[in-house]
Amino acid sequence: MGTEVVLVAGFTDHDVADALWLASPDSVLVRHDLSGLADGVVRRWIDGRLTELTLAHGCVSCTLRLDLLPLLEELNGRVVVHLDPALEPEAVCFALSETDIRVEAVITVVDSDTWLADATGSDTLADRGLGAAEEDERTVAQVVVGQAEFADALVLTGTDPLLTAVLDRLNPLAPRQDLAALDVTSLLAAIPVNARRGRFDDGFGSLLYGKPTLESACGVSVVHFSERRPFHPMRLHKAVDVLLEDVVRTRGRVWVASQPEEALWLESAGGGLRVGNLGPWPAAPSQELVVITTSASPEVITAALREAVVTDEELALMDELEFVDPFGEWHEDEDL
Known part of the structure; x- marks a missing residue:
């Protein structure tokens, strides 16, 4: 049967991954906590059961290569992967492209209260205590924008016209739902047939993915x-x-x-x-x-x-x- 995954990303606390897991009784829920990665420690839950792993080299790529990919290759059926906030789904999908694992969808949760400030700020992950390793110099903006841009569907924690205008231009294809009225089944069904689903181009493709409007709105x-x-x-x-x-x-x-x-x-x-x-x-x-x-x-x-x-x-x-x-x-x- 093979493995197909739904990746759930986001820079905010949420229970979207749990909702997806509960909506698919035969699925498996995998969750990672990389807060101890600088010390070589990765915490991983499978259907709520915790395992603490020690890696010789504490880095994101080692976590993917030595833990997540082998784990997913062992599992069959649908796996819901709740990504650590510091993980960018595009990097995960790049690693998965070397396997037979199919990406069913990438869903990103957007905090409507903080996302715009984060997306235009200069704080690093380390400034927030979220650096995956000492050499991780990524900014919060790079992570939250990448998470939203690469998503096949978006879940928002509220409404904001300015945020809507940005997302209309950053990722116009992705269907959106409010977290308070989340229906994961209909959200997955609304993903268009031409969605990425983990695919990425070589950098020479169209830069206007999804044909966003070029008209200004709300100052965007x-x-x-x-x-x-x-x-x-x-x-x-x-x-x-x-x-x-x-x-x-x-x-x-x-x-x-x-x-x-x-x-x-x-x-x-x-x-x-x-x-x-x-x-x-x-x-x-x-x-x-x-x-x-x-x-x-x-x-x-x-x-x-x-x-x-x-x-x-x-x-x-x-x-x-x-x-x-x-x-x-x-x-x-x-x-x-």
Whole structure:
């Protein structure tokens, strides 16, 4: 029969995983607590039975590789996995992609009272006492935005027009229910056929997943920036500042003059930013960024990015110029 999982994520206390478990009598409920991970300790519950594990290396990837994946491969049928608040479902699904385990759905619980502040803030997980390990430098914004963005369905703890406007642009496909009136059966049934269900792209797909509206609402705007000439690396590094204030999410492919053959991936949430490498451009370079902002001026963001693009003179001399490149080494989980 194999194993299919429902992943339940969120940065708030909730009983959604329990509701899913109870609604499916033959399912298994798995829950992890990674609060002791820095000391190599992982607490895991299976249908309420606690097991305390000791890992030689206390890190999230080791928890997935040495505990969660082997456990799920042993189980058959539906498994409801209540993820620790510090876990991002996309990373879990990436690990599951190497197995035969099927992701039935990813459900994220959004705290309507705190999510927007968290999503635009600069606190790290360590600031909240939630760092999964000493080297875990992720921000709360990176986690909560990633949890909501990757979800197939969302459960909200209340209503807020501003939050609704953000989620309409961050994840327009995901059906939503209020926690107080939760019906997990109908929520799962409402997930569209083209939902992710654990799938992810290679970074070269559409950045407007789910075709969100580009119209502004409640002060929330979407900036869709594209350009067929590269960025000047130092000017782009300076322009990054506009992506770290009053911005919920930035995602996109970046082309810098100092690395003309490489496609860089830039992603921000709140005050945290990541830059990674996608590899060679599969076709002619054409950079593209999508920015969701709650109050920052779209015109200011667009102007800052436009000014960072190389000039006609720089473009003509690109093969001769030597650029100082702050993106020479890829930056992961770094607040630039």
